[in-house]
Amino acid sequence: MESPLINQIKNNYISDRVSEIDRDFLDFEEDMISKQDQERILSLIFLLNTQSEIKFPNPHNSILLYVCGLTDEFDFKKGRSNTVGGSPPDIDIDHDALDREGAIAWVTDKWGRDNVANIITHGTFKPKSLARSFYRVTEGDTQDLNNILKKIPPPKYGREATLEEIIEKNPAILDEEKYKEFYSFANTLEDMVANFGIHAAGVVISDKPIREVVPTWKNSKADLITQFDMKEVESLGLIKFDFLSIDTLSIIKECTKLLKLNQDIEVQPYSIADGNKRAYTMLHEGLLTGVFQMETSGMAKKLITRIKPTSIEELSDISALNRPGPLQAGLDKEYMNNRKSGYAPDNLPEGIAELLKTSYWTLIYQEQVMAICSEIAGFTSKESDDIRRAMGKKDVDVLNTYKKQFINGCTQRGGLTQSYSEELWDDLIGFADYCFVPETKILRPDENKNEAYPCQLIDLINDIDSEVVSVTEENKIINQKVQQRWHRGIQEVYTYTLESGESFTCTPDHKFKVVSGEFISIDTIFEKGLELYSIYEEKKADEKTGRNS
Template structure:
């Protein structure tokens, strides 16, 4: 037998060509009992590797191949292989990796030799691959230096912990180098060990590995012969193959097993991490203090603890005690208190207001199911009222520390991160890592360059493909005329095949948008940490899943734009009406609010504003929070992939009969009518149907979430089939049930309730306080599904006017003026926060600006910004000649701005704007170092032709990102063919009618379903369109045009309307059109 001790996964970024799952499943099939992971200079995949190995009942050995800076001048690098034998050895390994990022550029880590001497107990050293210091010295004939270096390793690590590493990859020089290594080892009495420097699980993957090396070096395959490995022998070989290769040195094979036996450290259970301590009152324990806090809150929430709450509280407290999580919850409680203090300091709350009435943040995810979380302020949803299941978050056989996500308004989040760093210290608080992965467009461009394909073609293909799945690349190319003939051409076939392999591969370590970990001891003792791109911030090498599995306290500070919008909206209402609305006390059964959603009036409403949601809400017809949770949960990719959304709606709304594939599904799926809507149900089905434990079921769900994971999924299928058979489930039924699982995104059920509540809150605010709602949403852009022009049109449909910015009345942000939304100066292109504040400060200090010249002089703004303000209409109220203006425009301006044929009264004073721009040019004439002369400019003014309405709207959009008044379709409609209908006309059309419509594309979506969905906007509303695959293949390039004319058939069902597309053609285009949100 044999254990591979030098193995790279694709976490050796742009080097390893196989995933952790591929390597471990292959090793399992080959009869391996142990496998080491030794990725280059990081432990990013170590926890993932250890967890999958545990699932396969294999021993995982944690190691690394580290780059060493060991030349006399510090510039010569080599490699060494380290294996963690014990907990202490692992801690040293984590430290050394962290030091390697300190000693070098964070993008090219290298360990300075000065860090090696010291306490290295528990670490095993292998002398490395052919680029190791000792092997390379021997290859170069520098025998004395090689011996000196090996003796130094022995001094540092101890004679029992150093092994001379032999590799036989059938590369020229391997045999002679191994002979010299064996001679040196025997001379010094050092044992040898055989490894294969594995970079892929099967030999066929060498092509991808070659391409990755080329990508890493930013060269083509033809240019990287020296950098690439010489052949295809760096794969995971069977024990028999390795024994044959080292038949003359059998001890090197036996030593792999001896080392594996010594490496007792198990990353899944032996980490030395400990929660930070929480200071509790004297004579109290964390457990008793947490219970006291809960009971005090229950008194405020319920007026005492009723029996239902008491039973649930006792169950949760018992589980918390069993898993020693009281300190975990108290730390979150402390963080919520910190966030509350920030709110108070910002004037957003008052110390006298109870936390539950004005919480600083909101929980999301499965943690919302916790009554304890609800009581101490981590959630805004009462789990008792909605019977939320605890199992997904906290179970008897918990495999990792529960994950609590907290959403905060953006302003609170930024300050909170700073305070958490300050509280626990920079050595004990770090940002969560995130593995950036290859996506379709990057795969095409990077592989294309490596394969030597024309860059212009790669760029065009990357822009033209619409799928997010590289496995569909060939189909995509066949539908594109310019690429149809290339699918079998040399290089292109390689691109197609390797794209499917590379899609989803780890690319580099990045920073998680909101996650942090905190520790009671230095973090580098438990996980490597490196400098982030932002100064004074550090990133750990593990992503959120690995951190959860390691049992770390991870706090997710997520900046949810909807909460910032909600907070601002509530403050505006308080300013205008004098009272603060407690959203936790509003009526959750308000039929008027739900009826607006039934009409798909959901633009700007968190979670229910997408085209898919606008189709689903009228069909599901939610009437309460439970319905909202099911609606929010249903429209997820993981539900839609098996047509689950349609089936759920049909069963719920139409009463279509259905049955379980087996009665054991009933407990998990009864409430959702046999459809898996939530992550929790995947776990529950696996436990009920196949006898999985809670931990095994969660591991199964996570495995489905990994891309290109077929081998591990096959392993889980075998386990599922066997378990189901033991419970009397036939293989046919088990297979149908197993096929319901998929790796596409679904919500935990409690997460759906949390987001459903937020969606209802936003719908309530939009219905009862539309003006404040729109001011807040304009101020929080960018966020949501739609651009500001679409939001402006929606506000107009609700009776809210949007006004151009005004230099004498606008603030930095949008404000309410004359019961309208007055755009803030920040909306003006190029303005930015600093310039907007500068302009407002000048006006506040010196009073209203009396003329354009006055504003130019007092604000000191750059010429481009002044010109943009003029174009945006900010000076419409002032006379361009320099006299005091008024809010009213002249009759000339009004007449000039009217377009009778379109029916839109512009009132923009277009002549005044053009004259003002001329004046700006005159006053800014000096350039470079020229000195201005105080000469009058009036004599240089000239009469200018009027701007057309098209020009004015186009310029406004260029500067503001929206047309404050009117819609371009109102201008275009007189030029359309007779019979072209508007969205208002379509309302009267019956199911099956053939119609022609036209509009601006504001949304293109291509979900996992077969169809493509478009949303057109015209001057009256929206037109949803369905494009089936045949039509999409025919018109896929035309569909990219901003303005379309579409002929199709009206389809009405259950209160919704779509037009099924038959024919598509472009409208004549113009400059400065809004851009659609594409393919999301």
């Protein structure tokens, strides 16, 4: 039921202005405006009726102020209030694998056949398919084709090598006359659209016929498919829904049917209360078969057996912690320590502690990042969402545009110190990830010896299977495959010289292990005169005493 104040405000709408704006956003602002602001708008309307020449500024692009004639300022490119905005949400809906098609049919019946469409995918020409096509069409020498195919490395994590990468590894291809025509052909067609398909899970739902928004096509599998891919339809304002099929849900559904059929026991899975001790005892023992997102992850098993969760919220926390960034930042240990103590760390400001208390004062969710940006630094919802997306994409340029605003907001609005605000920003944008600058030397295992190479000489794209020498939590030296790399943009680096005379070059925030076992930035280590931890000194001691390390 609408408030009487909103009805009074509506009586002052200018019909021509209402027709200019998007009614959905006006409805949203009507629903969200507080009673206090309703009273303020009515006061301004009364003032305007007595002094018609008065016009007010519109810093938040309010639709209500505009349609009531209180302001002539309105940004139609935004078309809405700053209280909303940002990118469309990512909506993933999990379905029983056997009923997924039924769910899509229901959506189609609900919103109309013309308003629901599948999303196109574009298959593009890659060097391997181009080589086969070229030598088939030109009836070229089969041996030449085989020689080229041998020079193309296998895909790495689903990513095929580009022509440029292949040439970098095999520059002789450009020097041989017999390959020049193929190179020209491949260089022209690479990454052009070769074929079309349908996104495995995604559909778009529109409030108007899809054909009025994007061009469409059809094939033997679907009658209505967008000709724009998922990124392009999102940029046009359409919302993509992922209807995901989950086998675990099918198994649960089948088990409930069998219980009813064979034992006349009726079970409603969604009515089962959380916290069943027997179920969680099984998890604590590492028995994770059939547990979605947990059963195939060795690290998830390790975290569960250590943390021993007792609620679905804690299982969610573990799922969020089980990623390279949080693990390398030591957030799993921070989470366990805070959970054990039951208290927020002493150095955690009260405002931030309140936002993080549901995850034991550990920053692990994107929603928490957005809450800190909006409630501590004073960002709008749109700005907070922009930061979230930029973090996910490691878009350093976008993040840098917000850094000063964030630090100023934390100090002026949030009451944090300058130094803490700067550290908090670095943590938020992922500087806690364990990253290397190109000049940092990394030990790589050789057949006969360990040899150090500059990071920039390790091709992490085409040589992702390469190994580096690493150290486990138990301080054992092992060989470990490179899992990820992040590009941080251009950073200032400094050379640090140790008492031993050794020196190395890195960024001031690069973290090293000290004798206490903590990882601390190198600037802080030098500032406080802390002692670096040396795994090799311990290894030598182990060898002298006969210990195994």
